[in-house]
Amino acid sequence: MNTFGRIFKISIFGESHGKGVGITIDGCPSGIALTEDDLLPDLSRRKSGAKGTTPRIEKDLPSILSGTFKGKTTGAPIIILFHNTNTQSKDYSNLLDTPRPGHADFVAQHKFGKNNDYTGGGHFSGRITLGLVVAGTVAKKILGDVNIEANLTEIGGSTDFDAALDKAIKNHNSIGGIVECRANNLPIGWGEPFFDSVESMISHLVFAIPATKGIEFGSGFKAARMTGSEHNDNILTPDGKTETNHAAGINGGITNGNEIIFRVAIKPTSSIGVSQRTMNISKSAMEDLLIEGRHDACIALRVPVIVEAVTAIALADLMMLDKARR
Numbered sequence: 322m323n324t325f326g327r328i329f330k331i332s333i334f335g336e337s338h339g340k341g342v343g344i345t346i347d348g349c350p351s352g353i354a355l356t357e358d359d360l361l362p363d364l365s366r367r368k369s370g371a372k373g374t375t376p377r378i379e380k381d382l383p384s385i386l387s388g389t390f391k392g393k394t395t396g397a398p399i400i401i402l403f404h405n406t407n408t409q410s411k412d413y414s415n416l417l418d419t420p421r422p423g424h425a426d427f428v429a430q431h432k433f434g435k436n437n438d439y440t441g442g443g444h445f446s447g448r449i450t451l452g453l454v455v456a457g458t459v460a461k462k463i464l465g466d467v468n469i470e471a472n473l474t475e476i477g478g479s480t481d482f483d484a485a486l487d488k489a490i491k492n493h494n495s496i497g498g499i500v501e502c503r504a505n506n507l508p509i510g511w512g513e514p515f516f517d518s519v520e521s522m523i524s525h526l527v528f529a530i531p532a533t534k535g536i537e538f539g540s541g542f543k544a545a546r547m548t549g550s551e552h553n554d555n556i557l558t559p560d561g562k563t564e565t566n567h568a569a570g571i572n573g574g575i576t577n578g579n580e581i582i583f584r585v586a587i588k589p590t591s592s593i594g595v596s597q598r599t600m601n602i603s604k605s606a607m608e609d610l611l612i613e614g615r616h617d618a619c620i621a622l623r624v625p626v627i628v629e630a631v632t633a634i635a636l637a638d639l640m641m642l643d644k645a646r647r
């Protein structure tokens with residue numbers, strides 16, 4: 322579904338080559354300073370233009386249609402809209418018959434039939450994350466002193482970003498990457514197990530970012546190869562500070578006051594400039610596919626701010642749930 326959250330609720334809408342994309346935010350408290358200008362710094366971090374990103378340049382200017390008055394939130398639903406101004410739908414004309422391996426074309430056509438908008442990936446496009454980024458900026462304001470920071474730690478298996486990008490671009494191919502996110506200054510006690518544990522809420526939203534393939538908190542998959550005495554985090558102070566942080570600041574699905582740390586695996590872009598084999602649906606025969614268009618060689622370059630945003634959205638909802646419970 323396209324709506325998420327218990328108290329701080331978001332609904333995303335739009336298509337990559339339609340009139341626009343955006344988000345509705347419900348449950349935001351009144352009195353929070355919010356103008357379009359406040360949204361620009363995070364938006365600029367998601368923008369394309371750098372080496373390895375899509376040549377489709379959009380202005381990405383947000384319009385706040387409702388929910389603010391004299392520069393402050395009113396408590397009513399906030400609707401933020403972005404217009405699409407630079408679409409090139411002819412690049413997609415062959416994809417109805419020959420779905421791209423790895424993209425959503427095939428499954429979307431099966432599920433929604435001929436009415437599915439496949440141009441630019443339609444509602445499945447990474448462009449949809451514009452709305453997540455601005456909802457994240459609002460959530461960061463609600464969270465106050467909680468500090469959330471995500472960074473790219475590797476792409477194409479390398480920490481030499483330039484070399485990895487040059488190689489992928491030269492080969493008309495794509496590469497994935499890992500984004501690491503840390504959240505600090507958290508109180509003890511956020512998280513609503515079982516189903517709204519901190520890991521569940523963050524992971525649910527992280528998997529809403531197209532191209533996400535994995536997430537691990539703290540020691541993650543390494544935990545399976547550790548002993549209890551290696552993995553347990555000794556408690557050092559009455560306020561719960563621990564010696565190590567294998568648990569990533571979360572026990573029993575609840576924040577323990579230490580840093581939340583997790584890593585997200587982003588896959589290599591499926592739309593590549595190398596010839597691929599796919600099924601021609603109308604001919605029922607396999608054929609070569611050469612993808613046209615303007616694509617990110619490495620999606621992960623643009624993802625850190627989106628991961629920060631969804632983390633802020635999850636934590637803002639958990640903060641409000643904790644307040645309501647107490």
Ligand SMILES: Cc1cc2nc3c(=O)[nH]c(=O)nc-3n(C[C@H](O)[C@H](O)[C@H](O)COP(=O)(O)O)c2cc1C
Nearest residue numbers: 424425445446447531532533591592616617620623
């Ligand atoms: C910021 C961002 C940019 C993206 N750019 C592209 C792109 O240029 N070309 C492409 O094929 N996929 C791109 N994607 C990924 C696709 O949207 C995604 O692979 C597709 O919707 C299928 O979803 P899945 O990979 O999660 O299965 C991008 C994703 C994000 C988050």
Ligand SMILES: C=C(O[C@@H]1CC(C(=O)O)=C[C@@H](OP(=O)(O)O)[C@H]1O)C(=O)O
Nearest residue numbers: 375377441442445446447448614615616
């Ligand atoms: C437009 C954005 O990224 C797009 C995400 C995307 C995809 O398949 O996800 C495919 C490309 O779309 P197009 O073929 O229309 O250029 C990217 O440019 C954006 O992130 O704002």
